[in-house]
Amino acid sequence: MDKVIFRIKKGTPEKWEYKEYEVPVENGTTILDALYYIRDNIDRTLSFRASCRMEVCGSCAIMVNNFPRTACSTQIKTIGKKVITLEPLAGYKWIRDLVVDFDEFFKKHESVKPYLVRKDNPEGQLLQSPEQLAKYKQFTLCIKCGACLAACPVAVSDPFYLGPAALAAAYRFNADSRDQGKNLRLAVVSDAEGCWRCHFSSECSEACPKDIDPAGAIQKLKVQAAGYELKRFFHLGVKD
């Protein structure tokens, strides 16, 4: 069985250091397995977030060798390094060890109204064709792990930027044929700290563990937002 050294940023913002832990690794061992091994066998004080262990809950995203990844779905041998550095997600308020505060992330997400908005109160099902579903389906796979925001060079240098996850969620509902709240969302995202802050570095799409394309969603949102702003400018009756 191979051994891998984990360098983990341990402590609090006031006092921290990199601590090294040696972990036995075999084919299929994930970073999350290693974190549990360290906590159970070496250092019981190690703090990290995790829940489902199967890339569904989005709790365990951390920086692995400077790149945001979900710990549960990253197999150690695929990294191909004997020393792996683990740090808390970049761009978030650090609490301790590998734990960051997601409050701001979820506030931003909530601000774009990530739910179906209806003006009527329809009875029965809202039917949709496969083509209509295909327009937004990939964005429904988002697990809110926050890796996209940690990868974004703009988000890590501007705390007010809404970020890729929230903007992709806005596009997901705007592209949904059942939704009637497009202009409500565009009023939020068509802002200097909204979709116009994105400069298409596209690191968010590189980082997404679910292979979603948030960068693409934001660009499509820009096209929608440009139309929305033009209509507003020429007083063409933008209705919420």
Add this chain to the structure above:
Amino acid sequence: MSFKDSLNWINIKGRHLQSGIAFILHRLTGLVILLYLYMHLGALSQLLNGGIAYKNFLSTVESPPFVALDILLFLVIFYHGANGIRLVVQEFGIGTRRRKLFFWIMMVLGLIGWLLLTYIVASSFIGGA
């Protein structure tokens, strides 16, 4: 957020060439072009000192070291222009999944343009010398 944090965009650790590094280079080359614009305006302002002073100034900036710097400046401009065209196209939501392909196509086109211009400048410089 501290001033240091506001410079996090320039951190190349964990960035991909066609994504984060292309973004950093685009910003840095933009700053170089902006700096050059002011230098260019400063150079033109030499005209205020009269025609002879301006000709003397031109003879200095047409020397080999300055031409070499010009050729480096062309590289900066061609990178910024080629990547900028890619960004304009992709910010309409076109081919966002094909970032790598778009990036390399534009880099090859930019490189060809730069080599052609370098050849033209170098041949006119050698021919004129």
